[in-house]
Amino acid sequence: MILQMTNVKKAFGRHEVLKGIDLTLNKGKVLVIIGPSGSGKSTLLRCMNLLETPTDGQLSLGGVSLDFAGGRKSAKNAVLEIRKRTGMVFQSYNLFPHRTVLENIIEGPVIVQRKPVEVAKLRAIELLRKVGLADKADAYPHQLSGGQQQRVGIARAVAMDPELLLFDEPTSALDPELVGEVLKVIRELAAEGMTMAVVTHEMKFAGEVADQVVFMDNGLIVESGSPDQVLKRPANERTRMFLSRLTDTK
């Protein structure tokens, strides 16, 4: 088991965004989180690498356990340790604009993992080849299309050899014709056995890639199970409504 969340809550001021989340994720599995906007999907994902600090509950990731009960503050080292074991791909890519593609990818390995630059570069070039951007190593992010930038974002996260890779709506900012190239890369990573948690609105993709789908609404996990169960034969009324609205518009 790589990730375990127990009764995780998150409030911004008096507004409770997560109202008690229980979740486990095993090694090599892909978890897809779906739900309407404002349901707390992204906040849940951001609690997994502590970009948001839960206001209650327990989180355990790759053997590091943290308890947030009573708004307890966690040790900085434990937070860093969890972040080192996770990678994140952002909706708006968040590449470093002042660094080339190659420099973006080696930044974490060199600065955080203290790998020799040459070693990190070799790995980065290998990863760039994998995401189909070997010829863009020396380009700056602004010279790339959105789909290319997001593929660099994925390479940057994978370069840290994370135990868990988080995707926060990785294709939502992309032009429709660029979505495919990014999903292809994520599919390949899933096929290689990377453990992943993905927030997405791409239901077809979710059905293909997920081992486990959770549907969130109003800060709670309303339904959880295999893609077949949740996406094709949802038991919960709210899940059904959400999915039917999606198919109506597509």
Place this chain on the structure above:
Amino acid sequence: MSDQSTRLWNIFVDSFLPLLKAGVLFTIPLTLISFALGLIVALLTALARLSDIRVLSGIARFYVWIFRGTPLLVQLFIIFFGLAHVGIIIDPFPAAVIGFTLNVGAYNSEVIRAAILSVHKGQWEAGFSLGMTRMQALRRIVLPQAARVAVPPLSNSFISLVKDTSLAASIALTELFGKAQQFTATYYEPLLLYTEAALIYLMFSTVLSFLQARLERRFDRYSAR
């Protein structure tokens, strides 16, 4: 040429090199040292103001309030004449450096603070998601991007400082303007000599503007904007 214009020409020629020398020996070092130290003060102050620790941001705010809200000339007088009166005697040059550093540090801290805040939150998060500490994310990710935003206003304040150093003449530092005052006392030609001093300040700030433009171009290479 009339006798008068020959005399003026001779005064101009005789005073030019000494004035330039005073500029090179005092005005420029005073500017460079004060600005460099002031940048360090400004960065620390900006970070203190952005910190979650109340006391720290309070101290920073107080410092900026004092040094932005009082005249630079008065600050110099307090440091040089005021402190001497209570037995803390500082030579004119270090006194000027202290005054200019604290003044320019207060102004530039606001520039740097705004520049840091202008960097998108997602950049910090991208750094954190790689396991970086706040310090690493600041140094590697945020400050390089903030620097680009800060260069034009910082250059402005640098050029202002070159000219403001003339105030040091009033605390017994014979820099460029002080030297011009000395010559004026000898030759009674204020129009000529002060215009000459102005000309040399203009030379200095023109060179600096040129360097600013080059620096900005360098920072522009990674941006489509």
